[in-house]
Amino acid sequence: MPTKTAVKKPAATSRKPRNKYIPGQYVYAFGEAYGLGKPLLGGKGAGLAEMAHIGIRIPDGFTITTEACTLYYDSGRKITKGLEKQIKDGIKALEERTGKTFGKGPKPLLVSVRSGARVSMPGMMDTIHNLGLNDETVEALAKQSGKERFAYDCYRRFILMFTNIAKGHPRTEMDKMLDEIKEAKGIKNDFDVEVEDLKVLIKKYKEYYLKTFGEEFPADPKEQLMTAVKAIFRSWDNERANLYRKMNNIPYSWGTAVNVQMMAFGNMNQNSGTGVGFTRQPTDGQNHIFAEYLIEAQGEDVVAGIRTPLHIDALKEQQPKIYNQLVTSAKKLEKHYKDMQDFEFTVEDGKLYFLQTRNGKRTGVAGLQVATDMVKEGLIDEKDALLRVDPRSLDQLLHPTFVEAAEKKAVVIGHGNAAGPGAAVGHIVFTADEAMKIANKDKKAQLILVRAETSPEDLGGMVAAQGVLTMRGGMTSHAAVVARQIGKTCITGCSEIKVNEEAKTMELGGHVYHEGDIISINGSTGTIYDGAIETKEGGDNKNFVKVLNWADKYARIKVFANADTPEEAHNAIRFGARGIGLCRTEHMFRGKDRLFIMQQMILSDTTEERVKYLEQLEKFQEEDFYKMYMALGGGVNLNVRLLDPPLDEYLPIKEEDIVELAKESKKPVETVKARIEQLHMTNPMMGLRGCRLDVVYPEIGRMQAEAVIKAALRAEKDLSEKAGKKVHITASLMVPQVIAEKEFVFVKKLVSEVADKIIAESDYDKKLKYVVGTMIETPRAALTGGEIGKEAAYFSYGTNDLTQFTYGFSRNDYSAFINQYLDNNLIDFDPFKTIDADAVKRLIALSVKEGKEANPDLHCGICGEAGGDPESIAIFHAAGIDYVSCSPFRVPGARLAAAQAQIREEGYKY
């Protein structure tokens, strides 16, 4: 249920004096609503108020606010007496302003009723036109317009729409009635049906209504209106709306407004019509008007697509006056809104009305073009421009996408979480091994890896495939995190998939797919398609570079990247990361040559034995870090996180694998099993992991410190030689899963002793700098940040784990209930997608504050998945965070979001 706090004080959209918000007033005429803002008026209502204000001609009317919707739900889904009175008073005032009468001739007031939420939302109730018609007023309309057929056509349309939309009844039977008449008369087009036939049809419609609902079609326009308003409020809570909100992070609490507006008749005569347009080209962003127009039609005819609309150039030729008015008004709107507009208009007997305006949706390419053009035109400044680009749209520019027309035609077979952006087409494989086998044989093989969920063992297969599709997991499941990290298209949590492992088939969308069958997945929308869809590559774009340079100029938060390999590090720098905020070391032990040594280390009985294997691993680690440093080229940050996962992740699970490992290890199977059992965690997320490993096995932390410092020294030397001048590296070790200051100090001391010794013994640089920072991932670390901060060089918030522990939700398991939480509006967002702005933010803000009080040099950053999420970045900005670190492909979006947070803080709005 929307809560009472849904609507805050409305924000001004211009510097001109705005109308006054009056608490308890739920109905505002368009002319008295200027500046009350979208949260109160909804998008459509706000647009109409703005247009009224700047003198664009609109049909008069009023908005019933989103607060009325909240009131409706708070009152047990009822319209209160008070609200009903305000709506009726609104009608009365509209009658006075228009000189028309609601429900009476000679000049009957007819209205359209439309929903209008804060953002445009599919699934909400459609428009009802011609409300106010009944057997009396239809006659008056006929008289007034002099066109009886037009009046009765309006009436017919109204009954149909009211039944279908306001009462939610399918239109099939009523459409059939019209078809029967047309068939009987041998007529093809609706507008050829004659008035007498329309009258017969209207009678039939009404009989049908009576039969269906057990009551007469309401003749009282006020009853018509109240029913329509209620239907709109109700539609806020329908299934499709809820799904859309969930997918788009729109809080349930916002509610929808309702706009009641005098009809303008695009279907009155040949000198009338209706259309939609953009002030600039929405695909490429070029600066010319783009619109489509239907002569003698009402809005729904355009949507229905029965007749092909005219291109705007045709209008220019046929009705040059209207065309010129349209261009002038469009420019006026753009100047007012300082943004490209998407508008609807109607021409009634040669008179142009605007029905709606809103900021136009555009492609990523167009967004950059419009923003940079408008700066060039002097319409907006750079900061305005930055707010006009959607950070998420930048992904489109880095990944292949489907050719739009081809995607539209493709057969949808399922949906999941849009976990890794881009488009991928490929042959289904069910195991990582198979994927690697095929990719090894055929480098060009296109593969989609389908798994119940992925685990670290699947990494090779994910690299080999073009796309990854999983049955379980959310936006921060293993598959999602890794896919974004390595830039693969990925959809997670498609629970509809049924895999038959033995038969190597999967069932989805009513089809059975065999291994090798082709599917396509859109990782930006979460949609899965049958067969192959044509794709196009993401390309370079000079506006992209320009806009991101502006972003870096204004952002307070710096953007780093998470990278585990030299290739990822290279990508990160290419996309503008300032350094590597998180380098995970756990994947580094999974290589064929290393895993066995790692396993031997884990199976060791004594510290001595363990140290022996760690010495072997140290060589690999050192080489890994050396390559990372070389890829980064010095002067750039690289935060190496100490080993984090529970050790049993490296040991086999299956009986046969255990037997094999025992054989290779020359240990009894029982011994190996006992060790696996000993290391097994009931709740691995909260077990022996993170810096707990360094407390129990200090030799592991020592080995990693040695590898990092040795690699840094070697890279510093080689980079300096290459550059012909001294290149400086500051090594950085990051301690995961900290819970207390003393624990952090223990690990810091452990690694510092090793580091100091190696640096002291170095023959190259005895002054190599290194820092030791900590991850803040447990609520306890956040709550004692004032203590830990004294000792740490930086705080790096692991938002995934911090969210897990704060909620008590396991990322591996929460898909079992998260949809019910979103469907029932128990939480506004998936907390692993967008950071919790209440509790988790509170923990972050509190520890940033107390940490910095204890240590003014403390740097505070984010290296969890939320670090790349635009909404989350705004929250981090407000929490006092200094930097975020995210997957390389999310770096551009994060840079832009960081700038937007700063610019918004300065008072800029969009």
Next chain:
Amino acid sequence: MPTKTAVKKPAATSRKPRNKYIPGQYVYAFGEAYGLGKPLLGGKGAGLAEMAHIGIRIPDGFTITTEACTLYYDSGRKITKGLEKQIKDGIKALEERTGKTFGKGPKPLLVSVRSGARVSMPGMMDTIHNLGLNDETVEALAKQSGKERFAYDCYRRFILMFTNIAKGHPRTEMDKMLDEIKEAKGIKNDFDVEVEDLKVLIKKYKEYYLKTFGEEFPADPKEQLMTAVKAIFRSWDNERANLYRKMNNIPYSWGTAVNVQMMAFGNMNQNSGTGVGFTRQPTDGQNHIFAEYLIEAQGEDVVAGIRTPLHIDALKEQQPKIYNQLVTSAKKLEKHYKDMQDFEFTVEDGKLYFLQTRNGKRTGVAGLQVATDMVKEGLIDEKDALLRVDPRSLDQLLHPTFVEAAEKKAVVIGHGNAAGPGAAVGHIVFTADEAMKIANKDKKAQLILVRAETSPEDLGGMVAAQGVLTMRGGMTSHAAVVARQIGKTCITGCSEIKVNEEAKTMELGGHVYHEGDIISINGSTGTIYDGAIETKEGGDNKNFVKVLNWADKYARIKVFANADTPEEAHNAIRFGARGIGLCRTEHMFRGKDRLFIMQQMILSDTTEERVKYLEQLEKFQEEDFYKMYMALGGGVNLNVRLLDPPLDEYLPIKEEDIVELAKESKKPVETVKARIEQLHMTNPMMGLRGCRLDVVYPEIGRMQAEAVIKAALRAEKDLSEKAGKKVHITASLMVPQVIAEKEFVFVKKLVSEVADKIIAESDYDKKLKYVVGTMIETPRAALTGGEIGKEAAYFSYGTNDLTQFTYGFSRNDYSAFINQYLDNNLIDFDPFKTIDADAVKRLIALSVKEGKEANPDLHCGICGEAGGDPESIAIFHAAGIDYVSCSPFRVPGARLAAAQAQIREEGYKY
């Protein structure tokens, strides 16, 4: 390492003016340390200062403070120049006051050096007597005392003790040297060895010292002293001390003080001696002095137990003057300390010195006797008395204990966590089934159930056994929680046990035990013994009742109990619980007749099917709750927690069990397996559990609400009939694992709709009251307590889960690292034993405050395990908690602890 903040401003122990604490002063003469308190002076030092102040004769000396110990560790285990100077100045001043000279005749100053931590701690370094002796001063001592043999015996003892204690070298070889001389001379007793032989022995000792340490035995008394002081500081960090601290929740940061005291020679002549005593009888608390005395002996002779000491009555006859002095001083001490004292004394040539005094350890029975007697005597008031009883000691009075002498003689075979107090003797069984089978055959069978760890399936076996012993798990593992709940003796986490499941044997303490062999376990100490030990029952005690009535009078926090069965509820009320703060419902589904229905419910494919089985379960639940209400008798609280654990806990794991369940369920094995797989949680603690279950399966919450309300109505009726007057019940439902206000409201609405309907339909009481409260178990719930509090009747903190999530430590897994954390002083306490006074307390205090601000009627309580822990109760008191709820057997201790928290807040000290 002890931190610099270890010692706060010392607390006064009396209202008389106390000496001044001077920052940076590490050495205080006994006569200038009055009132500086134990945190600074340690227990012994504070006792000496007090005795000096009230005029009890003590040998003069000084205390090196605990701050000096901290300084020692902070300086890298070194005594700073400044500290060394202060110690030497302390000696100089002592020389001046005593007229003796350190390291020189004619009147050489000899001292004892003793450790003295804030609380008495075994494992710390023992006393070194006679320090200051060397080849010169021994002669002076001989001359001064006129007894050459005495002087050389002191010297011999000193070298032996210095080598053994200060240098930490075993005394075996040196004892052998003495034995050889005795053998050669045919002497039996040490005191028959002649002076010339002692001189030979001293020479041998010194040679041995040189050989062992490669340096001469130090002749310089100052060097002797500094070595001894350092040894004491070092001993704060030795293995035994660390173990003791861990077992007794003593923070590492406290450090130890050192007392340097002029020798009083109990071994000077037959008119000398040494002894220990209590001002009252420590076993039963009777008010008469109790002491033991050895003539012509030094302290270590008493400890060594070579000679049997005289009972105090013998002293009364032999040395009536000394006896009278002793009684007078003892009374004086009691009057000063207002508590029973445990003291040490020495008589040097007819002159009585006290060496030490401290509050005496006593049994639970004695503690109650002393406290109530002292109130009667007017020595203390009721509040003082309450502080003098140890809440943990009350457990002894409720459980059987071992006969002390028998336990002392028994063979210890292992140790674990003292998880469920009491003493148990029984035959080993390895499975719950076996335990139940035997108990069914023989109701009197005594059994000890030994398991790797227990799970809910083992409940029946735990009930059937007398004691439970597990290899894994801590103080809040399943075994521990359940054992305390049902009042069973329990030891957990004895990792030394090796069980061979096939052979049905276990290895422990070098023995192999077969099923049926007898062992004894002490659940109050965690010690495991071979064979059977005689036990005695816990009995009634009128002082117990008196003291607890006082406690209830003063406590602000109320005490409730956790109870899941009518029997437990009955126990709870018997032990003084005000009601049931937590009734878990999950065990109620485990009965033979119910589990199958529960499993069918879980395996259901549709809501309809699930509801069908839930209807069957509802009958059982209703009967369970009805019996609980009847046992409680109305007017008493019963908070029923909705189903909490993940559902797969009710499904089998083993292949054969799954096959059987499938057969019984008439479902394909694959289907059952798929459902188990679907419900399987990677991290069950953070998975689909708690109120998440009610969101996904609202029908479960509805069923439970129905059962509770129906039971309450029925019980209200039957109780009223029985009582012949209207008995009122307020039903209470508690929602577990809440994370957000909207979620809580969802579940509250769900259960309220059912409750309202049933109450409205009731023909008995249409006004039955019910409340819906919430568990605060996730950090998020605590951090949004201001929101949730608006809607909840009460907050019940589940401290186990709250601790788990705050730390990211799983209770099932933390035994893999917790010991390393305690050993390395990374945390002060096991956070599942005593509530974290930093982060977790902060979460509690913050949400209590914000919750009560939002809802002044909000009650805030604890129902996690920490609710029964005395230290934790003090923390909860400070956090503003209104009530705690704990296992029935812990209720008396909790009542006392609650009173103590309040009384301490009022400024009372003990």
